[in-house]
Every structure is written in structure tokens, then in C-alpha cells.
Amino acid sequence: MLGLPKGKVFLIAWTAEWEKEFIREKTQIENELGELILAVHHIGSTAVKNLSAKPIIDIGIELKDYQHGSECVQGLERLGYAYRGTNILPDRHYFSKGEPRTHQIHMFQTGSLYLEKILAFRDYLLKNDAALNEYQELKVKLSQKHEKDKLLYTDEKTEFINSILDSLGFN
Template sequence: MLGLPKGEVFLAPWTHTWQQEFQLEKEKIQQGLQQYILEIHHIGSTAVEGISAKPIIDIAVVLHDFHDGGHCVSHLESLGYAYRGTNILPERHYFNKGEPRTHQIHMYEKGSRFLMEQLMFRDYLRNNQDAKRDYEELKIQLSNANKHNKHKYAEEKTEFVRSVLERI
């Protein structure tokens, strides 16, 4: 399953399809943007095998220079993404795709603290079964309590994420 309707919060069991979707999307993104990007990463819970997640593929695109994000808009719009600007999330260009929403792109400049935190948290969960289990249990609890409030759902995960980042 892929896609989360606007205003809803629910989790789906992890599936190999998410990794395949990421790979397909990565190839499409790279085709028109090679001169601006350094790397493309699968981030978020769909990138952590075995953990339930909101069925949206989160993609981190690493730019040579933050201002290059503006040069990427038309190519990504041709792939069905909507550009949401730089004011939604700190120090990143943000794009989303679909209704229900199926993909999100977070464009960071190389060396961004926010990018490094995303990658460190993802990798920690991939390598720590106890943390992965605890995080999934928290996400299930929060998704059940916040079925129609994605902001509260995300906000209430923050303490767990911060505690992990402080340990690594």
C-alpha cells in the first residue's frame, strides 16, 4: 500500500514495495537533475525494514548548493511533484506528490544538520532492534491517538527522536 489521504494518519506494515518505489523514483529524479545533486537517500520509516510506517516514501536529495533547489522545480513538477517552498521545513526545499500523498522530497544542501540527523536516526533504527521496536510501538500508539492530526503525531515523536540522536 502506498498513499496517505490528506488529513489522515495511519500506519501500514513494512513492505519491500517501498524500497522498490524509492528506487524507481530515485532514477526519475536523477535523470534531469544530475548537475545539481550529489546523492539521493531513502529516509523516514519506510526506509527501515520491518517497521510500520505512514505509507509515504520520503526522499532526501542532497544539493551542491541550497540555491540549486530552484533549478529543480520544473523537472520535479514534470514528475507530478508540487513545490511547497522553503518555509514548510527548516533549511530545505519541500515537494510532495499525489493525493493521496505518495512521495515527499526534502532537498538539503550538503552538510545540512537536518540531513545528517535524518540519516543518523534511520541508520540507528536499521541497526538497533530494541530501538526499532520501541519506536514502532510509539508510532502505533500515536497514530491511534492522532488519526486526524499529523502535526500532533509528528510532534509527539520528537522526544524519542531527540533522545536517540543524543545517544549517537
């Protein structure tokens, strides 16, 4: 199942379908955007086997040049994405697909520290069962506590995420 209605927070148990959906989407994005992009990454909790997640496929795209993000808008619109701008996070172009939302694209210039942190956190969870289990428990607790407030759900995960990133030499 994919799709998270606006203003809701709920988690779905990890499924291999998420990886298959990412691969389908990645292929379409690469075919549509071609040489404007360097890499397409599966990010977020749907990218981590055995981790429950909000049912949205998060995609990280590396650009050769941040300014190329505006050149990607029409191509991504042809794939059903809506451009949401750059104002939410610094140095990021943001796109969403579907209502309820099924996919999100976070587009950064290659070398972006923010993208490096996202990838490092994902990779750490993939290799560390204890951290994965602790994060799973935290996410379940917070999703029940903040089922109608995505911002609080996200904010209260920050301390855990930052502790992992600190241990990896970030922050």
C-alpha cells in the same frame, strides 16, 4: 499501498515494495536533475525494514548548493511533484507528489545538520532492534491516538527521536 489522504494518520506494515518504489523514483530523479544533485537518500520510516509507516515514500536529496533547489522545480514538476516552498523547515526545499500524497522530497544543501540527523536516526534504527521495536510501539500508539492530527502525531514522536540523537552526539 501508497498514499496518505490529507489530515489522516495511519500506518501500514513495512513492505519491500517501498524500497523498489524508492529505487524507481530515485532513478527518475537522477535522470531528470543530473548534476544539480549530489545524492538521493531513502529516508523516513519506509526506509527502515520492519517498521510500520505512513504510506508515503520520503526522499532526501543533497544539493551542491542550496540555491540549486529552485533550479530543480521544473524537472521535478515533470515527474509529477508540486513545489511547496521553503517555509516549513529551515534550509529545506519541499516537494510532494500525488493526492493522496504518495511521495515527499526534502531537499537540503550537502552538509545540512538536519539531513545528517535524519540519516543518523534512520541508520540507528536499521542497526538497533530494541530501539526499532520501541519506536514501532510508540508509532502505533500515537497513530491510534492522533488518527486525524498529523502534527500531534509527529510532535509526540520528537522526545524519542531526540533521545536517540542525543545518544549519537547530536542536539
